[in-house]
Amino acid sequence: MEKNIFSEYLNKPSLFKNKDVLSVSFIPEKIPHRDNEIKQIVNVLSPVLKGHATSNIFIYGKTGTGKTICMKFVLDELKKIIQDDNKIKSIYINCKMKKVADTEYRLLAYLLRSFGENVPDTGLPTDVLYRKFFKLLDNEKQNIIIVLDEIDALVKKIGDEFLYNLTRVDSELKKGKLTIVGISNDLSFTDNIDSRVKSSLGEEELIFPPYxxxxxxxxxxxxxxxxxxxxxxxxxxxxxxxxxxxxxxxxxxxxxxxxxxxxxxxxxxxxxxxxxxxxxxxxxxxxxxxxxxxVKNQPRQSQAVLFSIIKTNNEKIMTGDVFDNYREICKNNGLKILTQRRVSDLIAELDMLGIVTTKVISKGRYGRTREISLAIENKVLDRVKKILKENFGE
Ligand SMILES: Nc1ncnc2c1ncn2[C@@H]1O[C@H](COP(=O)(O)OP(=O)(O)O)[C@@H](O)[C@H]1O
Ligand SMILES: [Mg+2]
Structure with missing residues (x-):
């Protein structure tokens, strides 16, 4: 029999017994070192079992501190114990998901659809959607829990008006009860949102410490x-x-x-x-x-800015130095040359992504400038350079 090109792999012993268990999305039965946090969430939510109102919760902690896994675990447990599905419903939304939470319309449509409503992809005014949503919540005695994970991403995309409307809906309901759980990786998230939203969402606050x-x-x-x-x-x-x-x-x-x-x-x-x-x-x-x-997923302008930072490559790179290289790259590639101000914004974005680090330096009466340094390791930098060179035909 001819040898199959895969047979070598078929017979190769694997080091993995169950690789799924090691994936990030797996929810294990045991969640070590989060007993307290889980208990606190359960304490806040447990009144729903008796049909009572609950406080909204705001959870924050850095990435990878177990916020998502704990919340999903709690919702799973809640689902297991609920006897009447119609009385308690929970909806989990990851606001970073594309096409779900990138506009107020899409988010409302998503919520309505999870209640089995038909909503067209576009076309209805949002207040019609709000009214539909309100009616749905209030047409019977029920508790609805909406978890908005990565809520900071939501507010970045569509502002905080949606949250304001949602908390207002809750206060106007007669039969239904709405609980909102907001989860944020960004610890300073509440600094910039409407104070009414802040106090309503933060009725209960829970911080997940790093492990x-x-x-x-x-x-x-x-x-x-x-x-x-x-x-x-x-x-x-x-x-x-x-x-x-x-x-x-x-x-x-x-x-x-x-x-x-x-x-x-x-x-x-x-x-x-x-x-x-x-x-x-x-x-x-x-x-x-x-x-x-x-780097590959950056828009071309950001790539051009990054490339010009890499080309400038001094110990201390100032925004002004970058601009010369940036102009050159734009000219050679038929890109529009953005203002120094916009370039500065793009640099700040690269900083947020952890590609560069910047420090604002005061120059006394000459104003301020940004000092930039690359935050990429040498080995990785070589690869990045290669990608950018190819992109800009060098
Ligand atoms: N206490 C824990 N026990 C087991 N796995 C955990 C625990 N905390 C976090 N994890 C795992 O680490 C990863 C990140 O956790 P996650 O809940 O997504 O963090 P966050 O939402 O805070 O960014 C997930 O794969 C999760 O399964
Ligand atoms: Mg998370």
Whole structure:
């Protein structure tokens, strides 16, 4: 029989027992080190079981501190215990999801559809949608819980008026009761929203602290028991992933990514065990993928700005220096030359993405300028340069 090109892979022993368990979207049965947080959410929401009103909750904490997983876990548990589906409904929305929360219309349409309403993709005035929504909520005695995850992204896209309207809807309901749970990665999120929204959303506030290395270790141990074949991973590897992620900001997502990618690299290189060396390689790969992904997805103007920063490449790069290179790149590529002000905005965006870091420096009576430095590691930088060179035909 002729050898199949896949047969080698079919017979190759895998290091993974169940890779899904190591993916970011998996919800494990046990969630170590979040008992308190879960209990607090449950305490606030539990009156719905008796048909009573609850407070709105505002949850915040840095990325990877377990906000999403805890909230989903609580909603799952709630669903299991509810006897009458019509009396308590919960809707989870990740506001970063494209086509769901990028306009007020889409968001309302999404909410209405999750109640089984037919809503056209466009065309109706939003106040018609609000009225429909209000009627739906109020047509019987029921509790509705709406979870708006990554609510900071929502407000960035469509402002806070939607939240204001939602909290107002709640105060006008006669039969139905609405609870809003807002989750934000951005700790300063409430600084810039309408104070009425702020006080209404923040009736109960809950902060998720970063995990320390020991806590991350427990989380990874639990997941790796299910995820990997026994004996192919040492504790030193788990310790290393935890330590690296703890240095960052106690990000469990980072820790899990390191572990899973280390496993993938070990497997691909036919290693029988996952070692600390694989974790180092995983760290490099994750950074490379993250940065190149961001760079590739930037609009052309931002790419041009980044390219001009890279070309300027001094110890200390000032906004003014960048502009000369930027102008040159635009001319060569038929791009419109934006004002220095806009370029400055684009640089600030690159800062938010973690591609560059900037520091505003006061120059006394000469005003202020931004000092820019690249936040990309050398190895990754080579790859970024290559992408940009290709894009700008150099
Ligand atoms: N206490 C925990 N136990 C198990 N896994 C966790 C825990 N906290 C976070 N994780 C995992 O880490 C990743 C990031 O958690 P997530 O809830 O998405 O963080 P956040 O929403 O705060 O950014 C997810 O894959 C999640 O499964
Ligand atoms: Mg989250």
């Amino acid at each position: 320390n290395a020991l806590e991350l270790r427990d989380i990874l141990l639990e997941r790796s028991k299910e995820g990997f074949v026994e004996g192919c991973i040492d504790e030193s590897v788990i310790n290393k992933c935890s330590a690296l992620a703890a240095q960052e900001h106690g990000d469990a997502r980072r820790a899990l990514d390191l572990l899973r990618v280390a496993g993938e690299i070990a497997e691909r290189t036919n290693s029988k065990k996952i070692t600390e060396k694989h974790v180092d390689l995983a760290e490099e790969k994750i950074d490379l993928d993250r940065v190149t992904e961001i």
